Amino acid sequence: MARKKQYNEDDVVEKAMNLFWKNGYEATSMQMLEKEMGINKFSIYSSFGNKHGLFLESLKHYKTKVSATLLKFKNGTNGVEDIKQFFHDSINSNFKVGNQKGCLVTNTYNEFSENEDQLIKDEMTSFMGNLKALIIEKLQMDASKDEDTVIKQANYLLLAKHGLAAAARVNTAQEIEDYIEMTFKNL
Amino acid sequence: MARKKQYNEDDVVEKAMNLFWKNGYEATSMQMLEKEMGINKFSIYSSFGNKHGLFLESLKHYKTKVSATLLKFKNGTNGVEDIKQFFHDSINSNFKVGNQKGCLVTNTYNEFSENEDQLIKDEMTSFMGNLKALIIEKLQMDASKDEDTVIKQANYLLLAKHGLAAAARVNTAQEIEDYIEMTFKNL
DNA sequence: AATTTATCTAAACGTTCGTTTAGTTATTTG
DNA sequence: CAAATAACTAAACGAACGTTTAGATAAATT
Numbered sequence: 331m332a333r334k335k336q337y338n339e340d341d342v343v344e345k346a347m348n349l350f351w352k353n354g355y356e357a358t359s360m361q362m363l364e365k366e367m368g369i370n371k372f373s374i375y376s377s378f379g380n381k382h383g384l385f386l387e388s389l390k391h392y393k394t395k396v397s398a399t400l401l402k403f404k405n406g407t408n409g410v411e412d413i414k415q416f417f418h419d420s421i422n423s424n425f426k427v428g429n430q431k432g433c434l435v436t437n438t439y440n441e442f443s444e445n446e447d448q449l450i451k452d453e454m455t456s457f458m459g460n461l462k463a464l465i466i467e468k469l470q471m472d473a474s475k476d477e478d479t480v481i482k483q484a485n486y487l488l489l490a491k492h493g494l495a496a497a498a499r500v501n502t503a504q505e506i507e508d509y510i511e512m513t514f515k516n517l
Numbered sequence: 518m519a520r521k522k523q524y525n526e527d528d529v530v531e532k533a534m535n536l537f538w539k540n541g542y543e544a545t546s547m548q549m550l551e552k553e554m555g556i557n558k559f560s561i562y563s564s565f566g567n568k569h570g571l572f573l574e575s576l577k578h579y580k581t582k583v584s585a586t587l588l589k590f591k592n593g594t595n596g597v598e599d600i601k602q603f604f605h606d607s608i609n610s611n612f613k614v615g616n617q618k619g620c621l622v623t624n625t626y627n628e629f630s631e632n633e634d635q636l637i638k639d640e641m642t643s644f645m646g647n648l649k650a651l652i653i654e655k656l657q658m659d660a661s662k663d664e665d666t667v668i669k670q671a672n673y674l675l676l677a678k679h680g681l682a683a684a685a686r687v688n689t690a691q692e693i694e695d696y697i698e699m700t701f702k703n704l
Numbered sequence: 705a706a707t708t709t710a711t712c713t714a715a716a717c718g719t720t721c722g723t724t725t726a727g728t729t730a731t732t733t734g
Numbered sequence: 735c736a737a738a739t740a741a742c743t744a745a746a747c748g749a750a751c752g753t754t755t756a757g758a759t760a761a762a763t764t
């Protein structure tokens with residue numbers, strides 16, 4: 331046969347993901363990706379088809395990366411406290427990664443909200459929908475909450491997570507902690 | 518002499534502003550601006566220098582557009598209620614404009630946060646700083662709040678406004694109203 | 705060791721971007 | 735009415751984008 335790939339696809343996807351995460355889709359050029367991933371354009375195209383394909387693969391990689399946090403959230407039995415903990419975990423895991431900014435899914439959701447790329451929008455909507463369902467599930471653990479309150483609080487928390495993601499791009503860790511604390515004060 | 522301009526600069530800046538508002542800076546091309554403003558590229562460049570200059574003029578135009586709302590907020594004497602009202606006013610004036618999305622300043626702040634364009638970043642930071650100062654001023658009207666609480670609540674509200682701006686891009690008016698209501702519940 | 709073939713490098717592709725320039729049109733002034 | 739000149743149209747600019755292709759390289763098989 332012939333020579334083998336000199337790179338591991340999972341490794342270079344991780345690097346691509348970090349770059350997309352930091353800059354967004356449009357602002358990340360193939361040239362930047364080449365440099366960050368440490369492989370040639372040809373290799374990128376032969377492995378992932380095109381820039382769009384690489385981005386989808388990066389999103390998939392991101393989801394497996396946050397799956398542990400999501401699973402912990404799913405398995406929680408403490409209602410609102412689980413949601414709050416989930417917010418903390420999301421922020422912490424993002425800060426741990428390095429210089430990343432906010433939540434890749436939320437960032438992508440914002441960047442593509444005016445875009446005609448239905449494939450990506452659908453994936454983001456589905457991700458957000460799952461999150462909302464989980465939040466509702468946790469809120470419903472408090473039997474004293476009527477259905478209307480649950481829905482309103484779920485929307486509130488989803489939007490708060492939006493704010494949180496935006497905040498993670500410019501605010502300090504302490505400000506973000508304070509923000510989460512305030513957000514859950516009245517639930 | 519010679520012929521006069523067949524367009525009013527303020528009129529075309531307003532149209533440019535709306536397009537920037539809807540799509541952001543990068544995603545708005547000169548070709549789109551030509552079409553939306555109804556004048557030729559040459560005219561745009563002779564009036565505003567370049568795309569960057571046109572954007573700065575659009576931001577200036579936006580600020581005069583929201584100055585009434587801001588002044589009303591500034592002159593309020595009802596503390597937290599003024600802030601809440603300001604949030605409502607901001608959203609309503611944005612919805613009134615048409616298909617615009619969120620707050621142009623916040624959108625710009627987000628789009629340029631990773632950018633090296635210090636001029637625009639400084640202008641956004643200054644705008645945000647003024648807003649924060651006003652919020653602090655209103656919060657301090659409640660004498661029972663200590664300094665630490667005021668700062669924390671101000672940060673919380675600024676981030677909430679971030680979330681609000683992001684929300685305005687994808688949520689319904691009712692959801693946004695509910696979000697504001699929830700946001701102020703615990704202040 | 706020779707042959708095969710997938711992976712590599714690097715240059716070029718067509719498009720679109722923001723910007724500029726040459727040439728035409730129209731209005732104001734003498 | 736004619737000359738002057740600013741505003742117009744439209745074409746072209748170089749640079750950067752995502753993508754493709756041609757040719758060199760190197761490892762696995764015979």
